[in-house]
Amino acid sequence: MTPHLRLILASNNAKKLRELQPLLGPLGLDLINQGALGIPEAEEPHITFVENALAKARHAAQVGGGAAIADDSGLCVRALGGLPGVRSARYAQDAGRHPAGVPREAADHANNALLLETMQGKAERHAHFTCLLVAVRHAEDPEPLIAEGHWAGQLVESGRGTEGFGYDPLLWLPDHGCTAAEMSAEQKNAISHRAIACRRMRELMALHWGLRA
Template structure:
């Protein structure tokens, strides 16, 4: 059993989310991997029954690895709002409903913040969390975590990214994730931490397996 990856190896991205798939393809572009997603392979989406990002990341990665006999990389991520006691957390996507409407999800967050009187930036802090799980077909795995802290703005700004990006302004920056170009949001390079939660988890993944 080895978790080492090299150019030409196949890696299954355990996602059916087009936004996540695009971000991962950007991040992995220079590594020469044969990348295919669970959605492209027609694999069923496993039910995310976990109550933590780690549990759900493992569910998705192991389902894809078991179905394909290949190593699979999953991401479970979400936003945790301090004034909402960490919600929506693992239910980040659920707040967008079916079909996904993140405009509605962002409005829900804003409405709840206003109910609590959280209109001052100091009371609108939040963290984007990401857990990557690299699962081997033999049932073993490796985990990599990343956190990006910031402040929620209203109204949402920008058309880039996906999910709650337009209302999240990372610490130390004036632009929201929704206003940043992909290369700025990812801002990953060898030896650097990166800006987004996913980029920070990805940096740890690269250090461990390449």
């Protein structure tokens, strides 16, 4: 096994850290939340997942002085032209439903309520989660590793389940007969968009960074 590598997660979302740790753990990585190092959140001004993830990864690597990984994720709804997309976490805030800085749980509730309201009466219910991971060895790494995963389903008309976070209560998974929020963490980590992206990222890190389980 290769020596442990400290990898800064460019996020202050504790639930995201808990999801990513077992998914990237086989490579012997010491994944640490940027908040534990006093690194402030980066600006996310871009309109694509990959641009935002790259900006966050480079910011964390610059301030933290080491390798970093960023996850830019969101829910893309076909009937809404891909929205809320990169603005998924700020969907209700952008619509003036709550001020900036509210607790994550309150923002999730407001986002879900707005999406359900927006989707009322729409027959097209297809939606998918996107996870875009970018990892850099240092802030000026000319070869960022980029891995993407998707997890598709149908939007329900009212939230179901208490596991997970974000829009998990709204995405119905026909093959499993439940929403993402009705799955255990173990089930979700085996099949989610983040799990798919992490498997691809592990392959890239093994190939390009020389990391091995």
